Amino acid sequence: EDQVTQSPEALRLQEGESSSLNCSYTVSGLRGLFWYRQDPGKGPEFLFTLYSAGEEKEKERLKATLTKKESFLHITAPKPEDSATYLCAVQAVQGAQKLVFGQGTRLTINP
């Protein structure tokens, strides 16, 4: 069974304090790994898709990386507006019509 585990469950940082969120996954064959951002009471907002180990993608203060067993979302010099829940999801080769999500990491950036 495909599984995604995110850590930590919650993270509090000071503005400007860089850190990383972890996403560990077990999947029969990886078709894609996705990162989403979700604000309270809203639907997830797409951030990145990674397809193969060694791939990296960046967007503003966020950088996502992928290995064969895990993905990291690095946040550099975060601002309060980066506060949100960050969700990781995998798309498997078998069952490619669905995404399997982790439980998310709730990130709070204090000014």
Place this chain on the structure above:
Amino acid sequence: DAGVTQSPTHLIKTRGQHVTLRCSPISGHKSVSWYQQVLGQGPQFIFQYYEKEERGRGNFPDRFSARQFPNYSSELNVNALLLGDSALYLCASSLGGEPTRQYFGPGTRLTVT
């Protein structure tokens, strides 16, 4: 361009009742997926429809059903509601048959009392 829209925004139902949730995908998108998100958890896949056909079903009981209409909008129906069905129901649309890049709607918050 309008994003994915869902209605209603909030809904309160009693145990045993049934509910219908609606979703309109982004214009031009032919695939709609439904997810259930319980508070504090990640979304869990319920159904995917592409070109009006069911392409995938998650581990949900037969009380859950869905359909997609010729204009690609979709309905999710849940019968015999249980307290455990209380959740945020998310609809996502994508251009093709795979969730390569899914756009999520704001969700419908269902509370079962």
